[in-house]
Amino acid sequence: MSIRKRTWLTGKGEEKTAWVVDYVDTKGTRRLKTFAKKKDADQFAATAKVEVKEGVHVADSASATVKQAGSFWMASAQAAGLERSTINQYRQHLDLHIYPLIGDTLLSKLTVPAVRDFEDRLREAGRSSAMVRKVLVSLGSLLADAQERGLVVRNAVREKSRARTKGKERRQERRHKGKLKVGVDIPTREEIKAIVGALDGRWRPLLLTAIFAGLRASELRGMRWRDVDLEKRELHVRQRADRFNDIGRPKSEAGERTVPIPPMVVNTLKEWKLGYSRPIIGRDEDGKAIREDAKPDHLVFANGSGNVESLGNIINRGLVPVQVAAGVSVATDKQDEDGNTVMAAKYTGMHALRHFYASWCINRPQDGGLGLPPKVVQERLGHSSIVITMDVYGHLFPRGDDADEMAAAEKSLLG
Known part of the structure; x- marks a missing residue:
């Protein structure tokens, strides 16, 4: 040389x-x-x-562009059998965020300073901290695939010190969102009582299970009867349905779990199994539906054709109407034909019920909760790490230093 x-x-x-x-x-x-x-x-x-x-x-002339490497990466992801939703997310990151800014850049030119500049440009273009983090993760995976193909020497994203930045971004994101609040993000006990009292028809078993088992909407939509043990009063989470209604494995290894259910849910599921949950296979002379016997591989909360129920139907036909009927609603700026204010559901997503379940597990028995320790709450929710559980719900756990307990400790110490 x-x-x-x-x-x-x-x-x-x-x-x-x-x-x-x-x-x-x-x-x-x-x-x-x-x-x-x-x-x-x-x-x-x-x-x-x-x-x-x-x-x-790897010489510059032998290196590929980010766009060329992206094509190889997508081919690898599809060959690996990743979920359709994951593939679509990767493709959106490439088409909307990576290609427009650095698509023509040679991989050999993608140094740590270049990645930092790309990160800054994403923020300047209005991307949120969460989106920037996700796009950088995708870019890091793209470069890892390119490394294995001999197209680039180093993975500048992985070399870039992410530990400090990642923690900083997450703290900023948490500060922006704030802590989950009861009555704002988490339904109150009174609101849940009102919702349970207003539940009926085909949405009752699904929403009761969501409230008292804390399953994700995707897990509810993918649950089969073989996953329901009514004798032992427990549910087994073994698969889920993604936003494209494709059935796949749970989100993580921890997502595959067993969750106990209370008697109300057990009895409701027993009734549901005998009645409405079975697919319609015909009608009798009076037009009454003839339903197929429930089989182990049948979905518990299937639609009328026995297929995966859409999340939109669950929210728009189940969650939203029952809240309005139960008075768990907020006023809008719209009026009906009679000039009355139109009310809307207070909680617009299924995750609000999961939040309530988490708070129910955490709250002390004297406050109407289960009083479970953090590790058990993590297992019930299917979180991959106790850190996730504590980051989201840590402020809900009893501190053990409220006024009554302080008074008792003082009396015990001083007599």
């Missing part, structure tokens, strides 16, 4: 100077790389020498 100075005259007679690094790469191919400054040539030569020795050097 050598560095030599090159001098030449332009067409106008001006003298130009450059520094050329002459070396042989790991494949035995002679490479020439030109720099305007000697210090840049020296720096490249020192790095390339080590990379060639280690057998990991």
